[in-house]
Amino acid sequence: MGPEERARVVESLPGEVTWDEMAMPEGDPHFGAKVRTLDVLKGYFRNQKRKVYLGAELPVYYPAERRFAPDLVAVLDTEPHERNKWVVSHEGKGLDWVLEVHFGGDRKKDAVFNVKRYAQLGIPEYFIYDRRKQRLEAYRLLSPESRRYERMLPRQGRFVSEVLGLELEVSEEKLQLWAGNALLLESAEMLARVQEKLEQVALQREEEARRREEMELRLAEETRRREETEQRLRVLQAEVEHLQRPKE
Template sequence: MSTEERAQVVESLPGEVTWDEMAMPEGDLHSQAKLETLDVLRGFFSPQGRRVYLGTELPVYYPDERRFAPDLLAVRDVETHPRQKWVVSHEGKGLEWVMEVHVGGDRKKDAEYNVERYARLRVAEYFIYDRARERLEAYRLPTPEASRYERIAPEKGRYRSEVLGLEFELAGGKLRLWAGNALLLKSHELLEEESRRAEEESRKREEAERRAEEESRKREEAERRLVKLQAELEQLRGPGTRPPS
């Protein structure tokens, strides 16, 4: 098959997953957790200029496999342009990191079937965020050639992703991401933080201006008192009186 013919085949593949292939919708809690995590990841990688493709519910095609659409996926060292689908034979790479968000219903698909399938497809890391139970599970292939996962043990409550170079933690009922000791903020949190910082800087400037004005007022007052005292001293000396030499 020529390159042009292969491109035509890839283009003809559906860019949407049918209702039969999709799990039942899980509502706002599901979409919120998924999109907030995607937002944080993009906010971390984009400013660095790193070539990490991040997607959500993107139809994925592996050879001889039924297509699927993970809640979140990541692949390193590839072009980051928008895609309608991920075709492994066309991209030249499979998925490296996947997260599924579970809110309600049967956990078997995420916690059992996907653990076996993603390992078999050699997805390096698989994370499960069970929002309903406030639980996080993480798996990693011990070697690139392995086809069975090992659980990632948390360290001080954090699960490290070697693929992303980040740590995941459940805190206060929310999924939080860390880069070393730095907590990664969501877009709206960054805006709020920037707004607070701007307000604090404005408050400090106003305070500095007030102090400068107060110091200027005190200097002027001291100068006026000095002039007044000098005038009073001259009056006490009387006309023609000179200070002793």
């Protein structure tokens, strides 16, 4: 099959999955966790200036496998342009990292079936965020050739993703991501902090302006008093000189 024919085949593949192929909607808690995590990851890798493709609910095609659509996927060192599907044979590589968010429905799909399937597909890391129970599970292939996951153990409450180069934990009832000691923030949180800092700077400037104004008023008052004192001294000096003049 030539490149043009291959491209036509890839283009003809559906860019969506059916209800039979994906879990039923789980509401705002499920959707919000995906959106927030995707936003945090995109912001981090954008700042790192590293090409990483990040997608949500993207139909994925592995050769001779039934398509599926994970909640979140990451593929390293890949152009991050928009896609409506991920075709492994066309892209030249499979997924590097998958996150499934669970809130309702059949948990076995994420915690049993996908653990086996994603390992067999050779996906290096797989994370499960149980939003209802506020719990995180993580799995890793110990070698590229392995097709069986080993369950990760947390380090001081955090799971280390070697693929992403980040640490993940559940804290304050949400999934948090860390780069070393730095907590990664979503866009809204970063904007809120920037706004808070701008307000603090504005207040500091107002306080500095108030202090300068008070200082200028004090200096003006001191100058006025000094001038009055000098004027009184001149008057007294003139009176003394008048009194010291010899009388005719």
